[in-house]
Amino acid sequence: MKNVTIFDHPLIQHKLSILRDKNTSSKDFRELVSEIAMLMCYETTRDLPLEDVEIETPICKTTVKHLAGKKLAIVPILRAGLGMVDGVSRMIPSARIGHIGLYRDEKTMQPVEYFCKLPKDIDKRDVILVDPMLATGGSGIDAVNLIKQRNPRSIRFMCLIAAPEGIAAFSKAHPDVPIFCAALDEKLNENCYIVPGLGDAGDRIFGTK
Ligand code: PRP
Ligand code: URA
Numbered sequence: 001m002k003n004v005t006i007f008d009h010p011l012i013q014h015k016l017s018i019l020r021d022k023n024t025s026s027k028d029f030r031e032l033v034s035e036i037a038m039l040m041c042y043e044t045t046r047d048l049p050l051e052d053v054e055i056e057t058p059i060c061k062t063t064v065k066h067l068a069g070k071k072l073a074i075v076p077i078l079r080a081g082l083g084m085v086d087g088v089s090r091m092i093p094s095a096r097i098g099h100i101g102l103y104r105d106e107k108t109m110q111p112v113e114y115f116c117k118l119p120k121d122i123d124k125r126d127v128i129l130v131d132p133m134l135a136t137g138g139s140g141i142d143a144v145n146l147i148k149q150r151n152p153r154s155i156r157f158m159c160l161i162a163a164p165e166g167i168a169a170f171s172k173a174h175p176d177v178p179i180f181c182a183a184l185d186e187k188l189n190e191n192c193y194i195v196p197g198l199g200d201a202g203d204r205i206f207g208t209k
Helices: 010-020 026-044 082-091 138-148 164-173 201-206
Strands: 004-006 050-056 061-067 072-078 099-104 111-117 126-130 154-162 179-184
Touching: 010 026, 010 154, 010 179, 026 082, 026 126, 026 154, 026 179, 026 201, 072 082, 072 138, 082 126, 082 154, 082 201, 099 138, 111 138, 126 138, 138 154, 138 164, 154 164, 164 179
Parallel strands: 004 179, 072 099, 072 126, 126 154, 154 179
Antiparallel strands: 050 061, 099 111
16 A cells, blocks of 8 residues: 555544544534644645745844745545645645535445536646545545546545545555545445444534434
8 A cells, every 4th residue: 555644643543533433522523623634734745845945034044945836725525525624724824725526326325526616727736635534435536537637736635534445446546646544444334334434424524414
């Protein structure tokens, strides 16, 4: 799994454990998703290029490092991906935000597209695609297909929990897109939910069940 990074940071693991608990309220769930996304952003952006910039401190002139270009786009997969946007955008406030609306058909488990609005200049940007769950991989694969049609500079996929089946399908479809996740779980159940997982991420974020 050379394209997959799994975060073992204790803060991320602790927050994820609370997230999995069925007794965690929607309010706490939303806050935790945002916090974990913020922490994951630190490592997900490790390879962003820097450039030298001349500044003057109160003491002397010096050369410091700035992010080169700062051309990023955050793209959540609706609905649940919305919960990760705030955490990432707080770390990268200059990033543009696109939206891709997909839901899994309850019978076929295939993703159905209902919305796609991406930044006009996405061809000049590095994209961070965000969605808490990578289950069968169908939604992530389709979202990347939509983004690739606009020729972005690069794409990386950030999720909270992945299933082995989803990682395999996604990596096969998009071997060029690195996956960053907070946990790799055991399997999918007969309804294609991640086991042990955290349940339905969208419903838990928005309190719709
Ligand atoms: C969830 C999740 C992913 C998708 C993952 O969304 O947020 O987008 O399922 O499953 P997959 O890897 O098998 O495609 P869902 O379809 O429940 O929509 P929602 O976020 O609007 O509730
Ligand atoms: N979508 C979810 O929200 N949870 C899962 O476990 C699988 C897909």
